[in-house]
Amino acid sequence: MTQNDLMQIRGVVEDVLEEKLEQKLEVKLDQKLKPIKAQLKTIDNKINKLQKGQNIILKYVDDQDTRIEKRVSRIENHLHLPVSTI
Numbered sequence: 001m002t003q004n005d006l007m008q009i010r011g012v013v014e015d016v017l018e019e020k021l022e023q024k025l026e027v028k029l030d031q032k033l034k035p036i037k038a039q040l041k042t043i044d045n046k047i048n049k050l051q052k053g054q055n056i057i058l059k060y061v062d063d064q065d066t067r068i069e070k071r072v073s074r075i076e077n078h079l080h081l082p083v084s085t086i
Contacts, residue, residue, distance in 0.1 A: 045080065
């Protein structure tokens with residue numbers, strides 16, 4: 001065997017070892033990230049619930065604001081008051 005043959009064998013072995021190491025690291029990383037991913041999913045669900053609640057509250061407030069605006073307008077018209085700019 002020549003020095004060149006040994007260098008080629010070394011390169012092949014290094015490539016195989018690197019590939020195996022990367023696979024093992026990916027498996028370990030996935031195992032470490034599983035609990036974090038589960039927590040993130042839980043947090044996402046909680047955020048979605050909060051956003052739904054917030055949307056319900058905003059719709060209610062908008063509806064109430066519209067109703068009050070109409071009432072004030074009718075009262076102003078009835079009492080012949082100038083239109084408020086609030």
